[in-house]
Every structure is written in C-alpha cells, then in structure tokens.
Amino acid sequence: MAETTGTATPETLAAAGDDGVRRRDFINIAAVTAAGVGAVGVVLPLISQMSPSADVLAESSTEVDVSAIEPGQTIKSIFRKQPLFVRRLTPLEIEAAQEVPLGELRDAQTLDERTKEGHLDLLVTMGVCTHLGCVPLGAVEGENKGEYGGYFCPCHGSHYDTAGRIRKGPAPTNLLVPEYEFTSDTVIRVG
Amino acid sequence: MSFPWAKQYEPATGLTRWLDERLPLPRLVYNAVGAGYPVPRNLSYMWNFGVLAGFFLVAQIITGVVLAMHYAADATVAFAKVEHIMRDVNWGWLMRYAHANGASFFFIVVYIHIFRGFFYSSYKAPREMIWLIGVVIFLLMMATAFMGYVLPWGQMSFWGAKVITGLFSAIPLVGESLQVWLLGGFAPDDAALNRFFSLHYLLPFVIAGAVILHIWALHIPGSSNPIGVEVKQESDTVPFHPYYTAKDGFGLGVVLIFFSLMVFFLPNALGHPDNYIEANPLATPAHIVPEWYFFPFYAILRAFTVDFIISAKLWGVLAMFAAILIWFLLPWLDRSPVRSGHYRPLFRKFFWFGLIPCMIVLFICGGAPAEEPYVMISQIATAYYFLHFLVILPIVSAIERPEPLPNSITEAVLDKDTNATAPIAG
Numbered sequence: 001m002a003e004t005t006g007t008a009t010p011e012t013l014a015a016a017g018d019d020g021v022r023r024r025d026f027i028n029i030a031a032v033t034a035a036g037v038g039a040v041g042v043v044l045p046l047i048s049q050m051s052p053s054a055d056v057l058a059e060s061s062t063e064v065d066v067s068a069i070e071p072g073q074t075i076k077s078i079f080r081k082q083p084l085f086v087r088r089l090t091p092l093e094i095e096a097a098q099e100v101p102l103g104e105l106r107d108a109q110t111l112d113e114r115t116k117e118g119h120l121d122l123l124v125t126m127g128v129c130t131h132l133g134c135v136p137l138g139a140v141e142g143e144n145k146g147e148y149g150g151y152f153c154p155c156h157g158s159h160y161d162t163a164g165r166i167r168k169g170p171a172p173t174n175l176l177v178p179e180y181e182f183t184s185d186t187v188i189r190v191g
Numbered sequence: 192m193s194f195p196w197a198k199q200y201e202p203a204t205g206l207t208r209w210l211d212e213r214l215p216l217p218r219l220v221y222n223a224v225g226a227g228y229p230v231p232r233n234l235s236y237m238w239n240f241g242v243l244a245g246f247f248l249v250a251q252i253i254t255g256v257v258l259a260m261h262y263a264a265d266a267t268v269a270f271a272k273v274e275h276i277m278r279d280v281n282w283g284w285l286m287r288y289a290h291a292n293g294a295s296f297f298f299i300v301v302y303i304h305i306f307r308g309f310f311y312s313s314y315k316a317p318r319e320m321i322w323l324i325g326v327v328i329f330l331l332m333m334a335t336a337f338m339g340y341v342l343p344w345g346q347m348s349f350w351g352a353k354v355i356t357g358l359f360s361a362i363p364l365v366g367e368s369l370q371v372w373l374l375g376g377f378a379p380d381d382a383a384l385n386r387f388f389s390l391h392y393l394l395p396f397v398i399a400g401a402v403i404l405h406i407w408a409l410h411i412p413g414s415s416n417p418i419g420v421e422v423k424q425e426s427d428t429v430p431f432h433p434y435y436t437a438k439d440g441f442g443l444g445v446v447l448i449f450f451s452l453m454v455f456f457l458p459n460a461l462g463h464p465d466n467y468i469e470a471n472p473l474a475t476p477a478h479i480v481p482e483w484y485f486f487p488f489y490a491i492l493r494a495f496t497v498d499f500i501i502s503a504k505l506w507g508v509l510a511m512f513a514a515i516l517i518w519f520l521l522p523w524l525d526r527s528p529v530r531s532g533h534y535r536p537l538f539r540k541f542f543w544f545g546l547i548p549c550m551i552v553l554f555i556c557g558g559a560p561a562e563e564p565y566v567m568i569s570q571i572a573t574a575y576y577f578l579h580f581l582v583i584l585p586i587v588s589a590i591e592r593p594e595p596l597p598n599s600i601t602e603a604v605l606d607k608d609t610n611a612t613a614p615i616a617g
C-alpha cells in the first residue's frame with residue numbers, strides 16, 4: 001500500500017513502521033471506506049423511495065361479494081387499482097376446461113388448481129393480460145370471448161379459455177389467480 | 192482542435208477584450224458555430240438536420256417549461272389540467288400544440304439525421320464517438336417522449352405506460368418487482384405520473400448536455416461531407432458563419448413552414464383521438480398504439496409470437512432494444528474504407544432497396560392491429576432488419592468494389608479543375 005499513496009521521500013519512509021505501513025495509509029483506507037459506506041447508505045433510500053408507498057400498499061386488499069353472480073356471468077372488481085374478474089362458470093364451461101389435456105397447455109394448470117376447493121365454479125383472476133397488461137375482453141355480456149370461450153385480449157390477440165388459461169397468442173402465462181380466501185360462503189377477500 | 196487555417200477570434204471592443212481574458216465565452220461560440228469553425232464547402236441540405244434537431248430541442252424545452260407552469264401531475268386533475276391549458280390559459284393551446292407537434296418534428300429531423308449518417312457512413316473513424324453519443328441522445332429522446340406522452344393522462348397515456356413498463360416484467364425473476372418499483376404501485380397511478388413528470392422535466396437537460404458532448408466530439412475531426420473524402424486544404428472548407436448559418440437558417444425557415452402547417456391546421460393529425468378520453472384502468476382501448484415515431488420498434492416488439500428457450504414476450508423486448516443498441520456497433524460492422532454511399536454501388540442498393548423499405552414496412556406494421564397479415568410481414572421485416580446490420584453490411588463492405596473517389600473536396604466541387612485552389616465563395 002505504501003507505494004500507492006504519496007511520494008516516498010526519506011521522511012515518509014522513516015515514518016513507516018517495520019511492516020512498511022504508514023499512518024497515512026490507514027487514514028486513507030479508513031476515510032474512503034467510511035465514505036463508501038455512507039454513499040451506500042444514501043443510495044438505499046434513494047432507490048427505496050420508488051417502491052409503492054404506505055397508502056398504496058394500504059389499499060392492497062379487496063373484499064368481493066360473490067353471491068349474486070349468476071352462472072355464465074362475470075363481475076369486474078378492482079384489486080390494487082387493476083381489474084379483477086370474478087366469474088361463475090356454467091357446467092358446460094367447467095366441462096370444457098376439464099377436458100383439455102394438460103400437455104396442450106402453454107402454462108399447464110388444472111381448473112382445480114385455479115379455483116378453491118368446493119368452489120370449482122368460481123374463477124377469480126386478474127383482468128390483466130399476462131402479455132403486456134391490457135384488460136382482456138369477455139367479462140361483459142356480448143364482448144368477444146376469444147376462440148376458447150374465456151377471455152380475449154384485443155391488444156395483441158391472446159386467447160384464454162374458460163379457466164383463464166392462455167391457449168393462443170403472445171401471452172406467456174395464464175391469467176393470474178391472486179391470493180384470496182372465502183371469509184364467508186358468499187364473500188371473498190383478495191390480497 | 193480545428194484546421195490550422197481557421198480564423199482566430201479577435202475581440203473588437205474593450206469590453207469583449209476584457210471578457211475574453213476572464214471568461215472567453217464569445218471565443219467559444221466563435222470557434223464552435225462562428226467564423227472560427229471551417230466546414231467542408233460541399234455540404235448538402237442533408238447536413239441541416241443536426242442544427243434543426245438542436246432547434247427543436249430548444250423549442251421543446253421552452254414550450255415545456257411554459258406548460259409545466261399550468262399543469263399538475265396528479266392523476267385526479269392531470270387530464271383536466273390539459274383541458275385547462277387548451278381552453279383557459281392564454282395561448283395555452285398554442286404552447287401545447289407546439290409542444291406535441293414539436294416532439295414529432297424533433298423525431299422527424301432526428302430520423303433524417305440518423306439515416307443521413309447511415310447513408311454517408313458518418314459513424315466511421317474518426318467519428319465513432321460522435322455516433323455513439325448520438326445513439327445515447329436518441330435513447331434519451333425515446334425515454335423523454337414516452338414519459339411526456341403519459342402526462343395528459345388520457346387512455347393512450349395510461350395504457351402506453353402500462354404496456355411499456357410491462358416490458359420490464361418480461362425480465363426473468365426480478366421483472367414483476369422491477370415493474371412495481373418503476374411504477375411505485377401495481378398499475379400506473381399518481382406515483383408513476385409524478386415520477387414521469389419529474390423525469391420528463393429533467394431528461395431534456397440531460398439531452399442538452401449530451402448534445403454538447405456530441406458537438407464537442409464533432410469539432411475534433413470536423414464535419415463529414417457528402418463525398419466522404421476528408422478535408423485536406425483550406426480551399427476544401429468555408430467558415431461556418433456566414434455560409435452555414437445562412438444555409439441552416441434557410442432550411443429552418445422551410446421546416447418551420449411545415450411545422451406551422453401542422454400546429455395551426457392539423458394539430459391533432461399525429462396524435463391519437465383516444466388520448467382525449469380520460470385514463471380508465473378498467474377499460475383497454477380497442478387498439479393500443481404508441482406515438483407514430485415508435486411504430487417501427489413497436490412492430491419489432493410484437494413480431495415475436497413463439498416461445499423459444501425464453502418466452503416470446505422476452506424475445507420481443509430484447510429484439511426491440513437490440514434494434515437500437517445494434518447501432519452502437521455500426522462503426523465496426525461496416526468495414527469499408529469508403530464512407531459515402533455515392534461511391535458504394537452495392538451498399539447503396541441495400542440502403543435504398545433494403546433498409547429503407549424495411550423501415551417503412553415496420554412503420555406500417557407498428558401502427559396496424561396485431562393480426563395477420565401484419566404479424567407475418569413484421570416478422571419478415573424484423574428478420575431483414577437484423578440481417579441488414581449483422582450480415583449484409585459486413586459482407587457488402589468486404590466484397591464491394593467502390594467507385595473511384597475524388598482526390599479532394601475542392602476537386603469534386605470544381606469538377607477536377609485542379610488549378611482552382613483559391614477559396615471560392617459558395
């Protein structure tokens with residue numbers, strides 16, 4: 001270290017101990033280290049301030065009453081400022097979803113894995129296309145449900161089936177099933 | 192650096208002499224864009240577009256600072272604030288239309304500037320650094336324009352922000368958290384709008400700084416020229432002022448006629464009508480498109496539809512960024528010693544009948560809905576785009592036999608009149 005800091009004059013060499021380390025080397029390392037730790041300490045809050053703030057996080061769970069949804073009907077709710085689709089599947093739609101061999105699926109999941117036990121007819125998904133985040137059509141009566149009778153994203157043409165699974169188009173994964181639980185027989189809490 | 196025959200700055204008055212000894216700012220200007228900067232005498236109008244880009248940068252900063260005085264980056268009022276500017280603020284409509292169309296014109300002149308560089312190989316030694324900084328400026332422009340488009344908080348603003356930040360979610364493992372971090376929430380909202388406003392105000396000044404570096408790097412070797420033969424003697428150059436200040440001034444006048452036509456008669460022609468609908472997180476517009484100047488890159492993004500090792504989405508994102516980052520490699524991909532396309536018969540054919548049609552096709556596909564035949568056409572055009580830069584350009588530059596070059600700019604201008612070495616105006 002001694003040769004990297006300052007010029008080695010006879011005086012400074014004399015100031016070095018037997019091991020060739022001068023007091024100034026210690027001061028240099030200590031100062032730069034302290035400044036480095038300080039810089040990291042400043043950068044962390046600068047990065048962290050960009051993450052969702054407390055009020056945004058406070059709105060991060062939503063309760064939905066699912067009792068009034070008729071088979072074949074979908075309601076749109078809002079979860080974390082994004083659309084949430086809650087769909088009551090008809091027996092035909094359940095059958096269609098269960099008939100598909102898993103090998104055909106891009107993101108293999110069964111309908112049972114995507115619904116809660118005992119509520120096979122209640123499909124809760126985000127209304128956010130997994131491609132680039134558009135809201136798929138098919139939740140409102142009369143909208144295009146795509147080639148597989150579920151949802152269809154008009155932005156880049158992703159088709160989802162009745163279990164909200166990606167079947168055709170650029171989206172990489174199935175419509176996200178958010179974490180939720182039944183707080184009673186008719187109410188779910190999402191988030 | 193400059194050529195030895197460059198005119199020296201002579202302070203004319205006592206005041207400028209006093210200033211020159213303390214802060215030689217007039218000397219700097221004189222040597223940068225005044226009579227002290229010798230420039231090749233044969234520059235065509237294709238060499239106007241750097242100055243034009245500089246003009247639009249300044250125009251965007253001025254109109255933008257004015258708009259910021261009347262705007263508020265709050266999701267509940269942002270949309271109304273834009274209408275407030277349009278209807279209530281004195282001359283607000285003019286400031287906003289000039290700013291919106293100014294962005295389009297900034298991109299038009301920069302695209303011409305870049306393609307001028309492609310044709311005349313302006314990126315070649317010793318001008319690589321000018322080119323590299325230029326690509327950085329273009330990337331900064333894209334980021335700035337994207338964030339500016341979000342501020343009116345219309346439907347296209349919102350969904351554009353969602354789709355573009357959604358690109359980051361394609362990154363494996365960290366993508367989802369990265370998108371949430373960028374937005375400061377789970378979807379574009381107040382947090383995103385505010386940070387975009389902050390950065391939209393900041394980045395133009397970063398661009399201005401990069402422009403200074405761009406010009407600084409340019410002044411080391413001096414400007415390139417349409418025949419691509421370097422300056423050899425005094426008779427090859429004329430002083431920037433008054434020759435090119437006049438030529439650039441005339442070009443600026445012509446461009447401002449077209450700019451005025453757009454601002455006063457077709458102010459919304461380049462925008463999207465859906466952006467006059469307030470942002471609604473629960474309803475996607477039928478057909479999300481970016482601003483027109485992003486169409487070619489948007490087409491490349493959407494050209495990837497099949498998963499291969501990584502997801503199609505990630506391929507699209509990587510290809511879109513690669514389409515621009517590839518420009519950084521141009522000085523080393525094109526190895527021909529000849530610069531100008533005028534003397535490169537094969538290169539010239541691939542430029543006019545390869546790259547240009549490819550860009551036009553990508554432009555059309557980027558604005559079209561994501562359905563056939565546009566998807567397949569954009570896949571072919573995307574393949575050609577990368578093929579052009581990575582394969583065709585290196586091969587052409589290796590096998591091509593260039594046409595004979597003039598010995599000097601003077602010779603080219605005076606049609607081989609070798610006696611004419613005295614400086615001639617014009």
